[in-house]
Amino acid sequence: MSGARDVARAIDALRRGWPIAIHAPGEPPLPLLAVETADPCGRETFMTGGVGPLLISDGRAATLKLTNQLAAADPDTPVVIEAAPWLDFSTAVALADPQFDLATPLKGPFRTTAVTRPAASLAAIRLARIAGLLPAFFIDGSGPEVTIAPAAIDAHQDARALHLATRARLPVDGAEDAEIVAFRAPDSSDEHVALLIGQPDGNPPLVRLHSECLTGDVLGSLKCDCGPQLRAAIAAIAANGWGILLYLRQEGRGIGLVNKLRAYALQDQGFDTVDANVRLGFAIDSRDFGVAARMLDLLGQRAVRLMTNNPAKVAGLEAAGVSVVERVPHQLPPNPHNARYLATKRDRTGHQL
Numbered sequence: 506m507s508g509a510r511d512v513a514r515a516i517d518a519l520r521r522g523w524p525i526a527i528h529a530p531g532e533p534p535l536p537l538l539a540v541e542t543a544d545p546c547g548r549e550t551f552m553t554g555g556v557g558p559l560l561i562s563d564g565r566a567a568t569l570k571l572t573n574q575l576a577a578a579d580p581d582t583p584v585v586i587e588a589a590p591w592l593d594f595s596t597a598v599a600l601a602d603p604q605f606d607l608a609t610p611l612k613g614p615f616r617t618t619a620v621t622r623p624a625a626s627l628a629a630i631r632l633a634r635i636a637g638l639l640p641a642f643f644i645d646g647s648g649p650e651v652t653i654a655p656a657a658i659d660a661h662q663d664a665r666a667l668h669l670a671t672r673a674r675l676p677v678d679g680a681e682d683a684e685i686v687a688f689r690a691p692d693s694s695d696e697h698v699a700l701l702i703g704q705p706d707g708n709p710p711l712v713r714l715h716s717e718c719l720t721g722d723v724l725g726s727l728k729c730d731c732g733p734q735l736r737a738a739i740a741a742i743a744a745n746g747w748g749i750l751l752y753l754r755q756e757g758r759g760i761g762l763v764n765k766l767r768a769y770a771l772q773d774q775g776f777d778t779v780d781a782n783v784r785l786g787f788a789i790d791s792r793d794f795g796v797a798a799r800m801l802d803l804l805g806q807r808a809v810r811l812m813t814n815n816p817a818k819v820a821g822l823e824a825a826g827v828s829v830v831e832r833v834p835h836q837l838p839p840n841p842h843n844a845r846y847l848a849t850k851r852d853r854t855g856h857q858l
């Protein structure tokens with residue numbers, strides 16, 4: 506219980522620009538201040554004697570070509586950039602945020618060292634993603650009032666904590682016979698919903714897992730296929746007679762809206778959707794489909810016909826105990842703006858198109 510409270514306080518602190526510490530068993534504590542939110546006052550309190558050191562993710566370090574200095578570094582382990590006289594705050598921001606890569610050629614040299622607190626460092630990168638922040642931190646300063654354990658971060662957003670909050674009739678465009686069911690978990694403000702369409706007929710439901718995409722779902726972005734996929738899924742389920750659309754609050758494949766838009770800025774510079782995520786320091790896909798399995802379980806569904814082109818969704822549901830009796834392709838015609846995105850999904854993330 507106190508672990509959950511500490512993680513909530515840690516996320517809040519990081520987003521406000523306050524320091525925290527992560528204390529993994531067997532390691533000294535790792536004091537952290539998120540680069541993205543560190544204001545001058547917070548920086549001054551945290552760091553005495555110059556800017557740094559800096560903790561960045563392995564993907565970001567590889568992009569900056571800083572991993573070759575490390576003998577036999579574990580590929581997933583974050584990297585520490587040592588403090589140096591020329592490491593000022595704006596240089597730290599440029600090291601943290603890839604959108605400045607082409608505009609600001611970095612002046613080093615930067616010395617990197619392998620992390621001495623690997624468990625806490627990996628947990629810090631996971632916490633940045635949960636907080637929706639860039640995964641880059643000033644480390645080893647003073648002042649953290651919140652200390653958390655990596656295990657508490659791992660327990661955060663455990664799908665088992667999700668419960669059914671309320672339900673109501675909701676006729677929607679394309680499916681008038683529909684009901685919305687909302688789910689809540691105590692440790693997250695993300696409220697997932699299910700749209701139950703039609704009436705059960707004894708067969709496994711036709712199911713679509715739709716991950717939130719504000720730009721595509723609401724604004725009609727042409728950069729992805731989310732909006733048309735959402736509407737086509739509702740139409741297909743209605744035509745099938747019965748099924749369930751899960752609307753999962755996993756914006757940007759789990760990295761959050763702001764980080765997804767940072768990935769879009771990198772795509773404007775020519776990087777594809779996969780490389781953009783890696784350059785930012787995130788996994789290619791951070792979603793947890795156990796949440797979807799839990800929702801289906803709460804709705805009494807243990808076997809589904811799944812509309813997707815993404816084998817990871819099938820595997821994720823199966824791993825969480827939901828039987829996928831059939832994969833139903835869910836592909837829509839490309840447009841000039843999303844053709845490359847769809848090709849990247851086919852060529853680099855194993856989508857069956």
Ligand SMILES: Nc1nc2c(ncn2[C@@H]2O[C@H](COP(=O)(O)OP(=O)(O)OP(=O)(O)O)[C@@H](O)[C@H]2O)c(=O)[nH]1
Pocket residue numbers: 714715716717718719729731734755756757758759760764765768769778782812813814815818835850856
């Ligand atoms: N990080 C990141 N997220 C993106 C990008 N484009 C779309 N998304 C997000 O990707 C998610 C949409 O994925 P899905 O529609 O589930 O697509 P999928 O994983 O390819 O699987 P299927 O459509 O089921 O085949 C949404 O959360 C979008 O916000 C991008 O370029 N970068």
Ligand SMILES: [Zn+2]
Pocket residue numbers: 718720721722729730731732
């Ligand atoms: Zn989208």
